[in-house]
Amino acid sequence: MSEKKIVLLSGGLDSVVSFKKSYDSGGIVLLLTFDYGQMSAEREIEAAASVARRYGISHEIVNLPWLKKITKTALVSQSLVLPELKEKELDDFDKAAESAKAVWVPNRNGIFVNIAASYCESLGVRTIVTGFNAEEASTFPDNSVSFIDAVNGSLFYSTLNKTRVAAPLSGLDKKGIVRLGVEIGAPLDLVWSCYRGGRRMCGRCEACKRLKRGFDMAECGFDNKLFE
Numbered sequence: 001m002s003e004k005k006i007v008l009l010s011g012g013l014d015s016v017v018s019f020k021k022s023y024d025s026g027g028i029v030l031l032l033t034f035d036y037g038q039m040s041a042e043r044e045i046e047a048a049a050s051v052a053r054r055y056g057i058s059h060e061i062v063n064l065p066w067l068k069k070i071t072k073t074a075l076v077s078q079s080l081v082l083p084e085l086k087e088k089e090l091d092d093f094d095k096a097a098e099s100a101k102a103v104w105v106p107n108r109n110g111i112f113v114n115i116a117a118s119y120c121e122s123l124g125v126r127t128i129v130t131g132f133n134a135e136e137a138s139t140f141p142d143n144s145v146s147f148i149d150a151v152n153g154s155l156f157y158s159t160l161n162k163t164r165v166a167a168p169l170s171g172l173d174k175k176g177i178v179r180l181g182v183e184i185g186a187p188l189d190l191v192w193s194c195y196r197g198g199r200r201m202c203g204r205c206e207a208c209k210r211l212k213r214g215f216d217m218a219e220c221g222f223d224n225k226l227f228e
Contacts, residue, residue, distance in 0.1 A: 005166075006028075006120055006128055008129065009052075009059075011051065013193045014131030019031070019129070029123060032059075036076070036108070076105065082195055083102045090210060099206050109132075113155075124161070130166070132169065193211040
């Protein structure tokens with residue numbers, strides 16, 4: 001019998017590929033998407049809901065208006081300038097760290113994991129599947145293996161069923177994630193990986209740049225009609 005799982009699904013590349021890898025091994029009982037006032041919330045929810053419909057899995061949206069209220073970064077506030085890195089700057093640690101700071105949401109992944117852990121206890125589930133990966137861990141510490149180990153240590157005490165976080169992409173960069181996604185037939189046509197919430201992905205923000213570079217490096221191609 002497959003281990004029961006809850007998947008954190010933002011609708012972006014990482015979460016969609018992580019979802020499909022987990023789906024293939026069975027046991028997913030729920031997909032969770034969070035709305036914390038991010039500019040792309042509506043499009044992320046649409047993407048995640050499309051994945052849920054295609055695979056026939058229950059999907060819930062968790063609204064966090066209080067997190068929007070206290071978040072003062074460009075991911076949420078349209079009065080702030082959203083950074084747009086050049087492709088050559090994606091691997092410049094100082095530039096990427098500055099960009100990460102501009103879109104940082106206070107304790108976002110910590111909040112997501114702990115909310116998901118409550119769902120896990122309620123539903124008799126032990127594993128939370130995330131899209132945490134090596135490329136984003138370089139500037140977002142809450143994507144790192146160290147964070148996963150630390151939060152699992154905390155959950156050991158804060159949950160009676162010893163809920164744990166799993167990150168099947170923790171050793172991969174975007175190129176590796178794209179290649180894995182293609183290999184396992186992940187629904188990459190449904191992905192929304194853009195900080196903005198327009199009709200199409202902007203192609204200019206860091207999330208878009210990393211998505212496009214990942215597909216280019218993986219030599220898989222990507223439908224440019226998805227971008228403005």
